[in-house]
Every structure is written in C-alpha cells, then in structure tokens.
Amino acid sequence: MVEGQFRCPEKNGYYPDPVQCDLYYHCQGGQFEEKLCPDGLVFDDNNPSHERCDTPVNIDCGDRVELQEPKPSKGCPRANGFFRHWEEDVCDKFVNCIDGVANEVPCPPGLYYDDDASSCKWAADSQRKNCNQAKRDKLEDGFSCPEGEVSGPNGRTLPHPTFPHPDDCQKFYICRNGVIPQHGSCPAGAVYNEETFKCDEPQNVPGW
Incomplete structure (x- = not known):
C-alpha cells in the first residue's frame, strides 16, 4: 500500500486493510499506525473498538485475500495456526503451531483432520484420501x-x-x-x- 493511501474511517479505532487480511490500522485522532497480525493469524474487523487477531477459519476475510510472507519452521507452514500433520499419511493427528513451535495434537478416535474446517471430522466426511497407512x-x-x-x-x-x-x-x-x-x-x-x-x-x- 502506498503511504497515505489509507484513511481512517473514524478518528479512533482499529480498521482493516482493504486487500490484506492480516494487516490493519490503529487510528488515533485521525492519524493511523500500520499494524500486522502474527504470522498465520488474520485481523478480526467485527468491532473497531477491539484489537484482535484470530485464526482464518474464524474470520471472513472477504476480498482481503492477501497475506504477509509466511514464516515457516519445522512442522509449521506458518508461525501460528492449525495445520495437517507433516507426515502426509498421518490423518488422525494435526499440528497446532504457536509462535513457530509445532504441537502435535491427536484427533478423537475415528476422526481425521480436515483442512477446510481446521478441525477433526469423521473419517467418512473428510476429504483425506491417503490415510490407510496412518501411523x-x-x-x-x-x-x-x-x-x-x-x-x-x-x-x-x-x-x-x-x-x-x-x-x-x-x-x-x-x-x-x-x-x-x-x-x-x-x-x-x-x-x-x-x-x-x-x-x-x-x-x-x-x-x-
């Protein structure tokens, strides 16, 4: 975004960037400060009074489709968020990444991790097709x-x-x-x- 292109809708509050979902602005007295959510999280624009970033599955970004460059680490495509296990045939576990640290989490018995839902679903309802060799x-x-x-x-x-x-x-x-x-x-x-x-x-x- 070109410097000066953004204008505060109101004098005070937190407002989303029109194209980048993890970029937002803090307006005070009509002046804005550019801010960025932690990698993997996006800005929640439901309430201008609150500064809040959340996982993408909980936020409707709409046309704000751009994101910051990912900061991957071992087991984590981005620094924060829920992701499929790094071993492709392991479907009954997923990874909760917090500040770049991968935490392995099991699904309840009979469930597989689903990418679209960012949660575990019944194996029959999951789109995962390579789970026969789950370890x-x-x-x-x-x-x-x-x-x-x-x-x-x-x-x-x-x-x-x-x-x-x-x-x-x-x-x-x-x-x-x-x-x-x-x-x-x-x-x-x-x-x-x-x-x-x-x-x-x-x-x-x-x-x-």
Whole structure:
C-alpha cells in the first residue's frame, strides 16, 4: 500500500486493510499506525473498538485475500495456526503451531483432520484420501494403543483406557484419547487390576 493511501474511517479505532487480511490500522485522532497480525493469524474487523487477531477459519476475510510472507519452521507452514500433520499419511493427528513451535495434537478416535474446517471430522466426511497407512505412536518397549473403543466395567467407553504391563503387575499403559500411549504405575503395595482398569489391593486382583 502506498503511504497515505489509507484513511481512517473514524478518528479512533482499529480498521482493516482493504486487500490484506492480516494487516490493519490503529487510528488515533485521525492519524493511523500500520499494524500486522502474527504470522498465520488474520485481523478480526467485527468491532473497531477491539484489537484482535484470530485464526482464518474464524474470520471472513472477504476480498482481503492477501497475506504477509509466511514464516515457516519445522512442522509449521506458518508461525501460528492449525495445520495437517507433516507426515502426509498421518490423518488422525494435526499440528497446532504457536509462535513457530509445532504441537502435535491427536484427533478423537475415528476422526481425521480436515483442512477446510481446521478441525477433526469423521473419517467418512473428510476429504483425506491417503490415510490407510496412518501411523500410531509407539513407546520404547513397543507398546501402541490398539484400535477401537474400550468399554469399562459399566459398559461405558473409556476415554483414556488402560492396559496391563506384560512383565510388571505394578505398571500399566494409558492411552490418552485412545491413541497416545503413556506409561503408568500403581502406588506402592497396589497392583493393576485388568477387570476394573485401575490399581487395586493385591487380594482383589484375580490370579494374584
């Protein structure tokens, strides 16, 4: 934009650039200061009294189609935002980039990350076509979370199911959201109960 081309609609407030969605102006007394959202975010022009940038899926940019040059980093096409996993065949996870740092996030079981929605959708509703080889996390001892839901003693699906350790009765595995494996251990004197999916007194555990 040529210097001086923008004019404040009102004396005070925050106003969008007419062509670039992550560029906006702070007007004070009729004078403006050019401002830029963090890379990956765009300006929310709903309320001139508020200075706010948000993810593109939450903002209608309309004709403001231009954006700043991306600042990519490992796993992040832009510094901020939600993106598909850097491994193309991993559809049941996505990446939440914050200031250029990639945070891997799992979708709930049975869902795939959808680019257009910037969220997880049922696999059947997703446009992803290359997900047959989706990879599952493994711990160093080789354990990975089994596919499918796990029901507890009351018949309800367990959101974070647990599984016995093959060699140590005091240890077990936790599958966060059914997909992310982690180690777990019982307090001293307790052992893992496969029937209740919890730590228990040894006398309550069959076969102990």
